[in-house]
Amino acid sequence: MYRDRLWTMRQYIGFGTPEETNGRFKYLMAHGRDALNVAFDLPTQLGLDSDDPRAEGEVGRVGMAIDTLADMEAAFAGIPLDRVSVSLTINGMAAPITAMYYAVAEQQGRAADRVVTTPQNDILKEFVARGTWIYPVEPSAAPGRRSHRVLGASLPALQSRVGVRLSASARPGARPPRRWPTAWPSRPPTWR
Amino acid sequence: MHDRPGDGLRPGHRGRLRGDDGRAGMPVDEFARASRSTSRRGARSSRKSPSSAPAAGSTRDAPREVRSPEPQVLDVPLAHRRRRLGLHRAGSRRTTSCAAPTSRWPARSAGRQTHGACRPTTEAYTIPSPKAQLIALRTMQICAEESGATDTVDPLAGSYHVGDAHQRDGGKDPGKLAAVEAHGRHRGGGEDRCAAGGGGAAGLSASSRRCCRARSPRSR
Numbered sequence: 001m002y003r004d005r006l007w008t009m010r011q012y013i014g015f016g017t018p019e020e021t022n023g024r025f026k027y028l029m030a031h032g033r034d035a036l037n038v039a040f041d042l043p044t045q046l047g048l049d050s051d052d053p054r055a056e057g058e059v060g061r062v063g064m065a066i067d068t069l070a071d072m073e074a075a076f077a078g079i080p081l082d083r084v085s086v087s088l089t090i091n092g093m094a095a096p097i098t099a100m101y102y103a104v105a106e107q108q109g110r111a112a113d114r115v116v117t118t119p120q121n122d123i124l125k126e127f128v129a130r131g132t133w134i135y136p137v138e139p140s141a142a143p144g145r146r147s148h149r150v151l152g153a154s155l156p157a158l159q160s161r162v163g164v165r166l167s168a169s170a171r172p173g174a175r176p177p178r179r180w181p182t183a184w185p186s187r188p189p190t191w192r
Numbered sequence: 193m194h195d196r197p198g199d200g201l202r203p204g205h206r207g208r209l210r211g212d213d214g215r216a217g218m219p220v221d222e223f224a225r226a227s228r229s230t231s232r233r234g235a236r237s238s239r240k241s242p243s244s245a246p247a248a249g250s251t252r253d254a255p256r257e258v259r260s261p262e263p264q265v266l267d268v269p270l271a272h273r274r275r276r277l278g279l280h281r282a283g284s285r286r287t288t289s290c291a292a293p294t295s296r297w298p299a300r301s302a303g304r305q306t307h308g309a310c311r312p313t314t315e316a317y318t319i320p321s322p323k324a325q326l327i328a329l330r331t332m333q334i335c336a337e338e339s340g341a342t343d344t345v346d347p348l349a350g351s352y353h354v355g356d357a358h359q360r361d362g363g364k365d366p367g368k369l370a371a372v373e374a375h376g377r378h379r380g381g382g383e384d385r386c387a388a389g390g391g392g393a394a395g396l397s398a399s400s401r402r403c404c405r406a407r408s409p410r411s412r
Contacts, residue, residue, distance in 0.1 A: 031329055
């Protein structure tokens with residue numbers, strides 16, 4: 001098991017500007033870490049620009065602020081995206097952020113099938129637990145489904161599954177189901 | 193299901209987005225800080241008052257000025273801009289030295305960040321310093337490279353077997369799982385460490401147990 005390959009050592013990192021976060025990424029990679037777990041600030045998670053009045057006081061606070069593709073480029077500058085696996089901890093804005101990530105990888109000249117990423121993409125958790133949802137349930141779930149379909153089909157290395165964080169839902173009171181689903185999906189579910 | 197924005201699941205969310213004073217559900221410390229900033233505004237207006245107040249007996253007004261313990265904000269527009277860009281945290285020493293948030297605006301833009309008291313890092317309070325992150329990484333590396341755990345077939349003592357069994361007939365037999373659950377059930381209340389304690393929070397420190405209990409879900 002772990003004799004072949006160690007478990008992934010991944011820490012949740014992101015603060016301030018993309019450049020500062022990039023510095024921290026590099027600092028930890030220099031000490032032997034091979035995976036990233038990116039923290040985005042709340043305005044980014046809500047799809048707000050950093051100069052939006054509603055974002056005041058929260059920009060760069062609990063994660064890094066991503067407004068444009070240039071920010072994403074700065075965040076991953078000098079990081080070989082085909083040799084690290086990156087977890088993008090974002091739900092409401094999972095589709096555009098994932099697209100930005102692959103755009104950066106393309107700019108770096110990395111082969112798309114070597115770029116491993118796991119967008120969390122669990123919008124239901126935002127309704128149950130955290131609150132960074134943008135639209136109501138139905139229209140929120142639609143881009144999530146679509147990104148599963150598109151990314152799962154076109155990018156084999158993408159872990160195209162909803163990163164369900166049961167712990168985040170359990171904290172405000174969710175219980176496990178009485179009867180578990182008959183089988184866990186062994187491949188990305190086909191949504192329609 | 194929910195057609196209107198703000199319908200159903202979390203009443204009041206939209207209202208807060210539009211920006212009321214955001215004090216509903218504010219942590220106590222934030223509330224105190226916000227209240228102090230109000231009194232600071234009062235101090236600023238009282239600074240103007242000597243010009244408009246009758247000049248005689250102005251010494252009586254002096255205690256009102258020293259009442260404010262806060263330092264005066266000298267360059268309000270700059271400080272405002274810095275806060276808005278997050279520079280007061282991001283570029284400063286505070287970011288890396290585990291300081292409490294200094295924002296006068298609480299988490300207004302989101303409903304709330306879940307504050308699991310059982311989590312080792314809660315990023316809304318602080319961001320781990322490079323040293324803290326390095327300690328975490330080194331701990332993992334020592335476990336992996338030096339403890340010998342990875343030299344065994346089954347380093348986590350049963351996890352492989354459990355994982356394999358789960359993959360083979362994952363959850364097809366509810367009776368079996370019910371029996372497992374009957375032995376001890378995770379009562380909610382947060383992070384994996386609570387779950388790792390078995391049914392209750394055995395194996396945790398007294399304070400962790402307390403926080404698990406305090407965090408256990410409201411029955412709604």
